[in-house]
Amino acid sequence: MKDWQAKWRRIWALTRKETRQIVRDPSSIAIGIVFPVMMILLFGFGLSLDITTVSVAVVDEDVSTDSAALIGAFRLSPYFKLTATRSMAEATVLMLNRNVDGILQIPSDFSRRWHAGAADVQILVDGTDSNQARIMQAYSAGPVAIWTAAQAQAGTSIAAGPVIVESRLWFNAANDSHYFLVPGLIVLVMTIIGAFLTAMVVAREWERGTLEALFVTPMQPGEFLVSKFIPYFGLGMIGFVLCLLAGKFLFHVPLRGSLSLLCLASMIYLLVALGIGLLVSTLVKSQFLASQLAMLLTFLPAMMLSGFLYDLRSMPVVIRGITHVLPARYAVALLQTLYLAGNVGSVVWFNLAVLTAMAAALILATRRATVKQIT
């Protein structure tokens, strides 16, 4: 009984010391509170994968009523900002100087060939930004279809295709990229606070020799770890709550699953992140190496390989294989489903189980690593 009391007193004392260290260091507060707020604002207002306006230089070599009407259809589209030019050479200069993203060229035989049954228009895109080029390619189909349909009513063409695709976007009817960015944001913020911040914590104690000073006290390795976990866990949860509130009140992302499951999932993922941070820190014992490793092992995968920004389905098999060992992947799938699809049993329990197993394995490994070095 006495043992237990002493144990908890030691943990409490160490936790208090660690907490004070966090509160007094402006950089911890910056990463715990300023960073989540900054990310929320960036993702909320800065980053958008949604529709953008593309500026296009128009070269009308036909100069007919038909070509003018087609250009008019482009002008009406909200996605295009047109700049009229007189020649292809002039348009090329604009493109080379990055004044426009692409060129719409209507050849001189456009009107004649249109009345003969089939005409071409040429779209030139700048492939250095392949994504924007693709967007532009896809958008240009719109005005052309509108114009063709208008001509159909006038009797010179047939209506758009016999088969019409009517698509419905489940879980995100508004087609708003915030819907899938917010769940990913939570994972990203927890990764940074959990792994990145704590990666340096134990390494610093090794570098400064304060850990060796602790060896001569009755403190046990497990107690030491618990006292490291508690304050950073608290800091991570502050970040989580900030993201949660922003998701609800700022971005109005619906939460279709249960809130308690979402909290549970986030807590378990936070434990995984903390586990990685502390394990790396314990193993390399150097702040520089630990911080670089944490960046390489946690932050970048969470950003690029988790399905947050880039879809896993579009990755080659080998890379997809790698993502299976990355905890962020499971966390993003779990949170996206909980947020947007609801409590889908098969997805939720599988990912939750994987994360729990990872958390347990990491904590055990950290604990073992710590024991080995102290004795």
Place this chain on the structure above:
Amino acid sequence: MLSSLLRILALIRKEFLAVLKDPRSRFIIFLPPMLQSLIFGYAASFDLNSVAYAVYDQDHSAASTALLSRLDGSGVFERQADLGRAKDIDTWIDSGRALLVIQIDQNFERNLLAGSAAPLEVIADGRNSNTAGTALGYLNSVVESFNGDWRSSHGQQGASIQIVTRSWYNPNLDSRWTMIPSLIGTLTMMGTMMLTALSVAREREQGTFDQLLVTPFRPFEIMVGKAVPNMVIGLGQSTTVLLIAQFWFRIPFAGSFVVLYAGLTLFLMAAVGLGLFVSSIAKTMQQAMLYAFILVMPFALLSGLTTPFSSMPDILQTVMIINPLRYALDLTKRVYLEGAGFANLFADFLPLLIIGLVTLSGAAWLFKRRLN
């Protein structure tokens, strides 16, 4: 003058030794850019290679079978299941096993033959709306070509416009061609800025910085001694990515190496300047690391790497005038893919030069102030 130069050279040598002597630290400087450019080269793509879909065909007609086999033959669409009842649609979408479920109603062929519109109902998993949008785009183009063939084989002729797209500098619109040259700047910036910020903070934490201060070194010399080795290491990181781009991914290099390295040198001046700036504020390594991270994050996210720069709000576009990475991305991509020369890139060189000069002199000023 000469003694000043000798002092700087000695410091540069010491700085190289401090970073490169430890094999673990050599490893951590050059391995991440290599690994990252390989992984991101394959992973960071908005293109879809395969779209898993399920179909609920209530028509089972020749027309519906023809449309579906055209999908299966596209090389992108992979049919996972033929559903027997509407209830199954939920299960397939919810569990994420199918990205799209295509529902063909029982009048599909009859409508087509009658010449009226035949709707094809498609349900897409919007958990990642970007992916769903791309998949729907692919579906539309397959349906479009089906329509074209149907029209010509059933005599429903009419005038049509064909859009011919030609893409400059990246003929197949391969997103990897955009991504990898962008990584030259991005990975280098992350590496160099943190390395610089940490190198000063480490000396400060271990107390060797104080020792440096009692030597005849002037603050300016200390700063140059810190800046030059980190810039060289940064150029080494850029070269690593560049080599991977050319020899692994085989993306043709259209420009001149002189222009590229001139741009990268200016860019690294700015990155190192920012790193020194951070390190003059930070007291510990943890602070240096976290501040550098908080600074580099918005720069990386708002550089146009992941989302187009022009789709950001105007105010952010204005604020990002100070973002060196933004100019570096434009510069590396254009030199690499377009073969742009100094004349076309003036708009990138000038801001980089200004940012570099401002941050370096700002850092020098802060260094000096700390000493006094």
